[in-house]
Amino acid sequence: xxxxxxxxxxxxxxxxxxxxxxxxxxxxxxxxxxxxxxxxxxxxxxxxxxxxxxxxxxxxxxxxxxxxxxxxxxxxxxxxxxxxxxxxxxxxxxxxxxxxxxxxxxxxxxxxxxxxxxxxxxxxxxxxxxxxxxxxxxxxxxxxxxxxxxxxxxxxxxxxxxxxxxxxxxxxxxxxxxxxxxxxxxxxxxxxxxxxxxxxxxxxxxxxxxxxxxxxxxxxxxxxxxxxxxxxxxxxxxxxxxxxxxxxxxxxxxxxxxxxxxxxxxxxxxxxxxxxxxxxxxxxxxxxxxxxxxxxxxx
Numbered sequence: 460x461x462x463x464x465x466x467x468x469x470x471x472x473x474x475x476x477x478x479x480x481x482x483x484x485x486x487x488x489x490x491x492x493x494x495x496x497x498x499x500x501x502x503x504x505x506x507x508x509x510x511x512x513x514x515x516x517x518x519x520x521x522x523x524x525x526x527x528x529x530x531x532x533x534x535x536x537x538x539x540x541x542x543x544x545x546x547x548x549x550x551x552x553x554x555x556x557x558x559x560x561x562x563x564x565x566x567x568x569x570x571x572x573x574x575x576x577x578x579x580x581x582x583x584x585x586x587x588x589x590x591x592x593x594x595x596x597x598x599x600x601x602x603x604x605x606x607x608x609x610x611x612x613x614x615x616x617x618x619x620x621x622x623x624x625x626x627x628x629x630x631x632x633x634x635x636x637x638x639x640x641x642x643x644x645x646x647x648x649x650x651x652x653x654x655x656x657x658x659x660x661x662x663x664x665x666x667x668x669x670x671x672x673x674x675x676x677x678x679x680x681x682x683x684x685x686x687x688x689x690x691x692x693x694x695x696x697x698x699x700x701x702x703x704x705x706x707x708x709x710x711x712x713x714x715x716x717x718x719x720x721x722x723x724x725x726x727x728x729x730x731x732x733x734x735x736x737x738x739x740x741x742x743x744x745x746x747x748x749x750x751x752x753x754x755x756x757x758x
Contacts, residue, residue: 460750461743463497464682466675468525468668468698469735470690471504471514473653474708477731478691479608483518486732489739490518496743501525501671503664503688503698505625505652508533508567509616528650528694529667530573530622530659532674536566543677547572547662548669554661559670570674571622572667574647574660579624582645583658590638595625595655607654625655651693653712664690665697687742689735692716699724704742708734 469475475490476483483490493500502511503525511524511533524533534542544558560571576596583594595603596618603614606627628635635656639649642658650657672686688695688702691710696718699705705724707715708731715726725741727734 460746461493461496461498463499465496465498465685465687466501466672467493467498467739468501468503468664468671468686468688468702470664470692470695470698470708471502471506471511473691473710473712473731474689474695475502475732475735476514478653478710478712481608481613483514483732486735486739487518489736490520492743493739494520499523503529503668503690505623505655505657505694507616507619507621509619510613513613513616523671525664525667525671527573527620527623528652528657528659529662529664529697530571532570532572532667532671533564533567534570536563536568539568539678542568542570542674544570545670545673545677548666550661550663550666570670572660572670573622573662576620576622576624578660579622579647579658582642582647583624585645586638586641589641590634591628591630592638592656593627593629595627596620598627623657623659625652625657628656653692653694653710657694663697664695665699665701668698668701689738691731696721706738708738 472478475486500520500522505528506526508524508526511526544561546556546558562569600611600614609617642649646661648659648661672684675684676682686702687704688698689706689708690698691708693716696716699721705721707724707726709727711730727738729737
């Protein structure tokens with residue numbers, strides 16, 4: 460049955476929380492069911508660490524965060540000793556092997572897998588004369604609120620990027636293709652999210668999931684874990700591809716992304732947090748059917 464040998468990685472916007480209201484009420488019973496089974500829930504999101512902290516407090520989820528599309532992992536120090544700097548999984552065989560950077564931020568161990576915001580903004584400054592875009596960090600709080608529906612305090616947290624830069628793209632599709640190549644030449648990546656394009660280092664949510672799993676198994680003396688990943692958008696493709704059980708959560712804003720290597724992924728019937736609830740209880744029910752003495756799955 461589902462227990463502490465399972466890890467659940469979840470996107471936030473459009474998945475655990477509603478795409479428009481940013482509420483998670485419909486998913487809370489499923490969250491508590493996982494917590495009762497000692498299943499670790501890991502945010503794996505484009506959001507910043509401050510946004511994750513705020514949401515985790517509101518939902519009473521005391522767990523690690525993977526932030527800014529796989530750019531960094533934050534481990535609470537009260538639950539984790541200093542982690543070893545492991546080698547990062549390389550998507551491109553031509554890439555040079557590299558190890559994560561470990562930093563003590565006070566309450567957390569920060570495991571940096573991607574580029575710094577300083578490196579990203581320097582590259583974007585070089586490309587500004589050639590393309591039309593607006594970085595989120597240079598947008599007013601009022602504009603961010605209008606674009607996203609966030610409150611002023613939420614927009615303030617969203618603008619505090621450390622390892623990535625969301626962009627409001629204002630140019631053509633051919634220009635976007637050239638922009639992607641220009642970023643790649645500078646060691647950076649472009650991802651499409653639910654609302655923005657995101658510029659980050661050579662990482663993604665899937666790389667971060669694999670790193671976290673490797674680290675978790677190492678901490679628990681090689682005990683193997685089963686990974687579940689839930690997401691709704693294009694920047695979740697790598698995360699779902701890295702998971703043992705990939706789950707698409709339907710979105711009210713766009714179609715389920717297509718990915719040839721994810722033909723066996725599950726798809727929720729409901730959208731957003733209601734789809735999250737539906738998918739988690741379906742998994743719990745399947746595991747309970749395989750273990751007759753498992754706890755009840757009543758909702």
